[in-house]
Amino acid sequence: MKFNPMAFIDNLYYMLVGMAGILIVIGVIILITMFLNKATTPKNNS
Amino acid sequence: MEILYENVLQLSWQHVVMWLIGGILIYLAIKKEMEPTLLLPLGFGTLLVNLPLSGAINQVLADGSVQEGALSTLFEAGISNELFPLILFIGIGAMIDFSPILSNPKLMIFGGAAQFGIFLTLCLASMFFDINDAASIAIIGAADGPTSIVVAQKLQSKYLGAIMVAAYSYMALVPIIQPPVIKLLTTKKERLIRMPYAQRPVSKLTKILFPIIITLVAGIVAPASVSLIGFLMFGNLIRECGVLNSLSETAQKVLANLITIFLGITIASQMQAESFLRPETLLILGLGLVAFIFDTAGGVLFAKFLNLFMKQKINPMIGAAGISAFPMSGRVVHKMGLKEDPQNFLLMHSIGVNVSGQIASVIAGGLILNFFM
Numbered sequence: 001m002k003f004n005p006m007a008f009i010d011n012l013y014y015m016l017v018g019m020a021g022i023l024i025v026i027g028v029i030i031l032i033t034m035f036l037n038k039a040t041t042p043k044n045n046s
Numbered sequence: 047m048e049i050l051y052e053n054v055l056q057l058s059w060q061h062v063v064m065w066l067i068g069g070i071l072i073y074l075a076i077k078k079e080m081e082p083t084l085l086l087p088l089g090f091g092t093l094l095v096n097l098p099l100s101g102a103i104n105q106v107l108a109d110g111s112v113q114e115g116a117l118s119t120l121f122e123a124g125i126s127n128e129l130f131p132l133i134l135f136i137g138i139g140a141m142i143d144f145s146p147i148l149s150n151p152k153l154m155i156f157g158g159a160a161q162f163g164i165f166l167t168l169c170l171a172s173m174f175f176d177i178n179d180a181a182s183i184a185i186i187g188a189a190d191g192p193t194s195i196v197v198a199q200k201l202q203s204k205y206l207g208a209i210m211v212a213a214y215s216y217m218a219l220v221p222i223i224q225p226p227v228i229k230l231l232t233t234k235k236e237r238l239i240r241m242p243y244a245q246r247p248v249s250k251l252t253k254i255l256f257p258i259i260i261t262l263v264a265g266i267v268a269p270a271s272v273s274l275i276g277f278l279m280f281g282n283l284i285r286e287c288g289v290l291n292s293l294s295e296t297a298q299k300v301l302a303n304l305i306t307i308f309l310g311i312t313i314a315s316q317m318q319a320e321s322f323l324r325p326e327t328l329l330i331l332g333l334g335l336v337a338f339i340f341d342t343a344g345g346v347l348f349a350k351f352l353n354l355f356m357k358q359k360i361n362p363m364i365g366a367a368g369i370s371a372f373p374m375s376g377r378v379v380h381k382m383g384l385k386e387d388p389q390n391f392l393l394m395h396s397i398g399v400n401v402s403g404q405i406a407s408v409i410a411g412g413l414i415l416n417f418f419m
Contacts, residue, residue: 001174001175001325001326001329002174002175003173003174004172004173004174005173007169007172007173008169008170008172008173010172011168011169011172011177011180012169014165014168014169014417015165015166015168015169017417018161018164018165018168018410018413018414018417019158019161019162019165021267021268021409021413022158022161022406022409022410022413023155023158023159025158025263025264025267025268025409026154026155026157026158026402026405026406026409027155027158028263029151029154029259029260029263029405030151030152030154030155032259032263033147033148033151033154033252033256034151036148036251036252036255036256036259037148037151037246037248037249037252040249040251040252040255041247041248041249041252042249
């Protein structure tokens with residue numbers, strides 16, 4: 001086992017890209033779900 | 047008689063320590079009912095593989111030939127190629143009802159935010175381990191056993207046994223780990239925020255198209271995760287299509303139970319004293335806890351951040367339910383809400399966030415595989 005504190009800084013890139021990636025993908029899924037709901041829910045004319 | 051003595055002499059203190067660990071896992075499974083379907087086979091398997099010259103695992107004989115053990119064979123057949131966890135995902139997918147998030151899709155964003163602990167732990171673990179092991183350890187924070195196994199196996203981590211024990215133990219410990227973190231990060235006023243719930247109808251077509259579209263989207267963004275998300279969504283499609291009710295029931299009960307038995311006892315083959323009793327194991331358990339704590343914190347703090355801009359405030363506690371431990375995390379948040387105000391029913395919101403955590407954790411696993419494979 002090693003101890004390399006600099007690795008924390010070096011890998012912050014993955015934290016940034018990973019969180020951005022998840023939030024973007026989830027955002028896309030939210031938009032698709034909203035669209036699906038709108039497109040497939042029958043309109044209530046009453 | 048001599049053979050008997052020989053075997054007894056092969057016994058070491060490490061074996062005895064592993065028996066104690068196996069005993070603790072069996073105790074937690076039976077007495078405390080902590081993830082018994084997994085911890086019981088894992089505990090018993092730990093006993094099986096920690097006997098001197100155990101025939102349950104491969105043994106190299108004096109003439110150099112290998113005597114095959116059943117658990118090693120099962121490991122090769124079902125874990126090293128990720129087959130067992132993926133098949134288990136079909137059962138899990140068949141169990142999940144996505145209606146709460148289909149009815150209120152905005153809740154899904156908390157599932158994403160609550161994966162923060164995974165990436166923070168990745169950075170922390172990289173100070174001690176090489177990057178593939180660090181990524182495998184970080185995914186403990188997904189609170190999702192099958193995802194942890196697939197990621198650790200694909201990244202060829204040396205610590206599969208410890209990662210599995212940490213992932214499943216912490217999942218069972220959600221009711222103990224999450225409440226203090228949530229309380230620390232929220233004020234009483236915030237915990238009292240009420241969130242009215244309006245059930246919106248979700249069409250059958252939406253329920254059928256959702257798993258198909260999620261598979262396509264996640265598969266394009268993180269192709270390495272397509273088997274993970276694909277098997278989960280395939281299980282859900284079986285459930286929602288309406289023409290495979292018998293298969294859906296089998297996947298939810300028989301298939302899931304059967305695979306879980308094999309999964310637990312096979313993972314135990316990685317819990318041999320010489321590879322488990324290392325200082326690294328304690329560090330992995332500690333890092334797994336950090337991942338869970340910061341996942342919870344990520345969800346809560348993200349909800350608090352959104353509240354800065356929203357007219358109708360969100361109860362920040364629901365952000366904590368964005369981890370994959372379903373339905374424990376959703377229930378924990380609901381109970382905390384009721385404790386503060388017996389008329390504050392957060393269950394539908396928290397369960398919705400909890401379900402989204404299951405999707406987000408698989409996407410997180412896929413992204414990690416994309417980064418490091």
